[in-house]
Amino acid sequence: MLTQKVQEVFNEPACDHNKKKSESDRKKGCTKVAQPGAAAGGCAFDGAKIALQPIVDAAHLVHGPIACEGNSWDNRSAASSGPDLYRNGFTTDMSELDVIYGGEKRLFRAIREIVERHRPPAVFVYQTCVPALIGDDIESVSKIASETFGIPVIPVNAPGFVGGKNLGNKLAGEALLEHVIGTVEPEVSTPTDLNVIGEYNLSGELWQVKPLLDRIGIRISACLTGDARYREVASSHRARAAMLVCSKAMVNIARKMEERYGIPFFEGSFYGISDMSESLRNMARLLVSRGAPADLASRTEQVIREEEEIAWEAIRGFRKDLEGRKVLLITGGVKSWSVVSALQEAGLVVVGTSVKKSTSEDKDRIKELMGDDAHMIDSMSPMEMYAMLKEARADILLAGGRSQFVALKAKVPFVDVNQERRFAFAGYRGMVTFVHEIHRALTNPVWEALKKPAPWDPDCRTTPIF
Amino acid sequence: MGTKSAERSFLSNPLKMSQPLGGALAFLGLGGALPVFHGSQGCTSFGLVLLGRHFKESIPLQTTAMSEITSTLGGGENISAALLKIFEKGSPSIVGLLSTGLTETKGEDIVGEVRQFLKLRKETVKTPVVAVSTPDFKGGLEEGYQAAVCRIVEELVPGTAPKKPFQLNILAGSHLTVSDLDYLKEVTGRFGFEAVVLPDLSRSLDGFIPDRFAPMSMGGTTLEEIRSMGGARATLVIGKSLLPAGDLLFRKTGVPSVAISRLMGLEAFDRFLLTLSHLSGRAIPESFHRERGRLEDAMLDSHFFLGGKKAVLALEPDLLNDFAAFMKGMGVSIPLAVSPTEAPILSEVPADLVRVGDLGDVEEGAGSHRADFLATHSHGRQASQRLGIPLFRMGFPVFDRLGATHRLLIGYRGAKETLFRISNLFLAREESPDPETWYPGSSGEPVVFDDREPVPIRPVVSAQLPPPENA
Numbered sequence: 052m053l054t055q056k057v058q059e060v061f062n063e064p065a066c067d068h069n070k071k072k073s074e075s076d077r078k079k080g081c082t083k084v085a086q087p088g089a090a091a092g093g094c095a096f097d098g099a100k101i102a103l104q105p106i107v108d109a110a111h112l113v114h115g116p117i118a119c120e121g122n123s124w125d126n127r128s129a130a131s132s133g134p135d136l137y138r139n140g141f142t143t144d145m146s147e148l149d150v151i152y153g154g155e156k157r158l159f160r161a162i163r164e165i166v167e168r169h170r171p172p173a174v175f176v177y178q179t180c181v182p183a184l185i186g187d188d189i190e191s192v193s194k195i196a197s198e199t200f201g202i203p204v205i206p207v208n209a210p211g212f213v214g215g216k217n218l219g220n221k222l223a224g225e226a227l228l229e230h231v232i233g234t235v236e237p238e239v240s241t242p243t244d245l246n247v248i249g250e251y252n253l254s255g256e257l258w259q260v261k262p263l264l265d266r267i268g269i270r271i272s273a274c275l276t277g278d279a280r281y282r283e284v285a286s287s288h289r290a291r292a293a294m295l296v297c298s299k300a301m302v303n304i305a306r307k308m309e310e311r312y313g314i315p316f317f318e319g320s321f322y323g324i325s326d327m328s329e330s331l332r333n334m335a336r337l338l339v340s341r342g343a344p345a346d347l348a349s350r351t352e353q354v355i356r357e358e359e360e361i362a363w364e365a366i367r368g369f370r371k372d373l374e375g376r377k378v379l380l381i382t383g384g385v386k387s388w389s390v391v392s393a394l395q396e397a398g399l400v401v402v403g404t405s406v407k408k409s410t411s412e413d414k415d416r417i418k419e420l421m422g423d424d425a426h427m428i429d430s431m432s433p434m435e436m437y438a439m440l441k442e443a444r445a446d447i448l449l450a451g452g453r454s455q456f457v458a459l460k461a462k463v464p465f466v467d468v469n470q471e472r473r474f475a476f477a478g479y480r481g482m483v484t485f486v487h488e489i490h491r492a493l494t495n496p497v498w499e500a501l502k503k504p505a506p507w508d509p510d511c512r513t514t515p516i517f
Numbered sequence: 518m519g520t521k522s523a524e525r526s527f528l529s530n531p532l533k534m535s536q537p538l539g540g541a542l543a544f545l546g547l548g549g550a551l552p553v554f555h556g557s558q559g560c561t562s563f564g565l566v567l568l569g570r571h572f573k574e575s576i577p578l579q580t581t582a583m584s585e586i587t588s589t590l591g592g593g594e595n596i597s598a599a600l601l602k603i604f605e606k607g608s609p610s611i612v613g614l615l616s617t618g619l620t621e622t623k624g625e626d627i628v629g630e631v632r633q634f635l636k637l638r639k640e641t642v643k644t645p646v647v648a649v650s651t652p653d654f655k656g657g658l659e660e661g662y663q664a665a666v667c668r669i670v671e672e673l674v675p676g677t678a679p680k681k682p683f684q685l686n687i688l689a690g691s692h693l694t695v696s697d698l699d700y701l702k703e704v705t706g707r708f709g710f711e712a713v714v715l716p717d718l719s720r721s722l723d724g725f726i727p728d729r730f731a732p733m734s735m736g737g738t739t740l741e742e743i744r745s746m747g748g749a750r751a752t753l754v755i756g757k758s759l760l761p762a763g764d765l766l767f768r769k770t771g772v773p774s775v776a777i778s779r780l781m782g783l784e785a786f787d788r789f790l791l792t793l794s795h796l797s798g799r800a801i802p803e804s805f806h807r808e809r810g811r812l813e814d815a816m817l818d819s820h821f822f823l824g825g826k827k828a829v830l831a832l833e834p835d836l837l838n839d840f841a842a843f844m845k846g847m848g849v850s851i852p853l854a855v856s857p858t859e860a861p862i863l864s865e866v867p868a869d870l871v872r873v874g875d876l877g878d879v880e881e882g883a884g885s886h887r888a889d890f891l892a893t894h895s896h897g898r899q900a901s902q903r904l905g906i907p908l909f910r911m912g913f914p915v916f917d918r919l920g921a922t923h924r925l926l927i928g929y930r931g932a933k934e935t936l937f938r939i940s941n942l943f944l945a946r947e948e949s950p951d952p953e954t955w956y957p958g959s960s961g962e963p964v965v966f967d968d969r970e971p972v973p974i975r976p977v978v979s980a981q982l983p984p985p986e987n988a
Contacts, residue, residue: 123563184622
């Protein structure tokens with residue numbers, strides 16, 4: 052059954068990348084098989100947990116031995132504006148005896164005890180490799196628990212060994228479609244109700260966007276799944292339009308909600324000034340086409356005008372310190388070109404940018420922006436990255452947390468652009484924060500000090516005190 | 518006093534971490550080593566991120582990348598493929614292969630698989646590969662670390678080595694910080710000993726900036742040092758969890774081992790110095806006199822803040838025992854001490870109740886005993902926030918404060934530092950009383966009376982306030 056689901060998820064018609072493949076390639080699916088001895092990155096369980104944990108009032112119970120939850124809980128900065136039950140790590144902590152006799156009974160008891168103790172509106176139960184291997188049936192246990200305790204218990208069947216993080220994201224989406232979305236009717240519904248799909252509110256980024264929507268008059272009926280309440284997700288099928296944020300991670304939800312409930316969606320990003328404006332325009336356009344007041348468009352334009360002016364002005368302010376400094380930009384999910392334009396406005400020179408997850412249109416935009424010097428990088432090993440920084444072919448590295456120590460060991464500044472970052476970079480103000488962070492990193496005096504030779508080095512120019 | 522285990526069917530906020538993680542930590546303390554998890558790529562990814570968050574270093578850790586199909590059919594081929602890829606990409610001096618829950622469920626014989634691999638490639642593969650069985654569904658970090666150290670001794674220490682009467686072996690427990698290890702080397706050095714520390718994280722995860730970048734541990738105990746262990750004067754086993762490794766070393770080489778379960782605080786370190794004096798035949802060097810005096814003074818200065826305080830501790834067994842005894846000696850009462858796993862040492866922990874449990878138990882116990890502070894790893898932050906009491910961060914992982922591994926905890930010097938740091942937690946919160954504290958309740962917060970249930974108090978109406986003095 053799971054194999055079927057995985058096949059189905061791979062064959063995603065709304066995925067551009069997938070559409071371009073031949074029939075036989077499409078059947079193979081889109082996970083690259085992890086190479087023994089040379090793999091990096093999380094598993095399907097990791098991806099599923101990332102995608103659903105931001106539902107803040109639900110309990111998230113991991114069925115498996117200690118490693119899966121014990122080694123990973125409390126490590127993401129998905130923020131909540133209220134309940135904090137989601138921050139608790141719950142796991143059945145399967146023992147040797149559970150492996151021998153099966154863990155279903157323990158799982159059932161665990162659900163009961165969590166329901167009694169915390170009274171959550173719903174419990175998400177995550178499958179992992181060990182119980183999957185011994186054949187624990189979490190779907191049946193969840194069903195019985197749901198009937199017994201009278202609250203939704205949602206099985207999330209994405210054990211680690213079926214594939215990588217991205218697949219886990221999608222399987223989590225399937226769980227929502229199958230068990231959650233459309234099970235509750237909303238109390239209120241307005242003509243400007245919008246779903247935001249694939250935004251996890253890391254570092255509170257959703258809150259950099261929400262005030263703008265408030266000003267325009269767009270109501271977020273549900274965010275999947277950043278700062279979400281279970282009820283909002285369950286009643287999200289009444290929204291008028293949807294925005295798909297995190298590229299391909301939850302495209303299956305957006306497409307199936309369009310098919311089932313007629314909710315049109317567009318793909319957009321909150322990163323980069325032009326992307327942000329584009330997204331706002333698309334929201335207004337789709338909502339108006341579904342019956343929202345026509346002046347939504349002009350209100351949107353006004354907000355865009357005001358915000359863009361403030362943001363560009365602020366970014367230009369960093370120019371005098373940043374002019375000509377060389378940037379190496381290695382990002383995963385964030386669309387490179389849209390960030391590139393902001394970096395250029397601040398006077399920075401982008402000497403290389405990753406295009407691993409970019410579409411061919413993205414690549415054209417990058418070429419256009421960066422001219423002939425376009426240094427598009429498909430993948431870069433830590434060793435190559437280290438060499439590039441060490442030889443001063445770049446002055447700063449903007450990348451994900453894993454590369455942090457590569458830069459720091461080369462004594463080169465680093466700004467985290469992926470999920471572990473401590474600052475919110477979304478929206479107009481977020482882009483200003485981003486450039487500000489680059490400025491803060493590059494202008495820090497420690498880099499000068501660190502590059503000075505030690506007193507025992509023959510190149511040392513420091514003089515003794517006479 | 519007594520030991521009790523959890524009654525719940527689930528862990529609520531785990532204190533425990535997995536065995537393979539502990540195993541990886543041990544291997545990271547060997548020079549040029551690369552630990553590999555035999556499991557799904559997620560097993561490695563979680564471990565990698567967690568170790569990175571604690572040490573703030575890039576962590577060499579690989580995976581055999583087991584899939585659904587190889588998990589069912591057996592992972593021998595993945596082990597070979599992973600090892601060959603690793604030798605092709607770089608040249609680690611040791612590879613540590615650790616099994617996981619996934620591969621142990623099927624009952625794979627990881628040691629046998631590796632033996633077979635090495636036998637078939639006798640000519641080409643010269644690098645030692647040490648396989649360790651570390652199922653996730655048994656034990657925790659300390660057990661995994663212990664299992665790895667035992668296997669390293671078993672595989673890599675030869676039965677005989679040239680005698681070195683001034684060499685001391687130190688089997689270093691997983692609870693020691695980089696600074697602790699440095700200090701142990703310094704202290705034994707002052708008695709004229711040269712110490713071989715196994716594993717030695719102070720040369721690999723100490724934050725040193727090397728001139729090159731390599732996908733393996735940047736330093737640590739060398740193979741040569743490990744091979745010399747049979748000739749040492751004695752082995753100091755720091756932390757009772759490593760006793761099996763000490764016994765193994767003794768049976769293999771005849772080097773006698775001394776079990777040291779405590780190094781924190783005045784008396785514990787007095788005994789340690791006397792032990793070293795006895796082993797070396799030298800008097801305790803005078804340089805320790807001043808250090809001891811400073812600790813005595815720190816104890817005097819800090820007893821005001823620590824005496825009579827109640828602490829709930831949640832740590833790996835060896836650390837739990839040492840720290841609990843140290844705190845007890847400062848007049849701190851310990852109504853509850855929680856360990857993530859069973860261990861023989863737990864019967865020695867001086868707390869009113871010692872139990873195996875999770876941070877849910879810690880939160881509940883600290884609430885019902887009205888504890889004044891918690892001591893556990895960074896995951897205790899949620900409990901500390903909800904209870905409104907300070908958290909003394911120690912153990913693994915500490916990811917939301919810098920420098921955890923550079924904290925010295927042992928010896929006179931470490932004890933002095935710890936006493937100051939804990940006292941300062943209370944000093945930082947001390948506030949002078951204001952009208953709000955004299956007429957509690959005006960902020961709408963429930964007021965807590967000793968020995969009674971918290972009761973919500975209605976806002977104080979101004980008529981009930983005592984009249985101003987000059988009215």
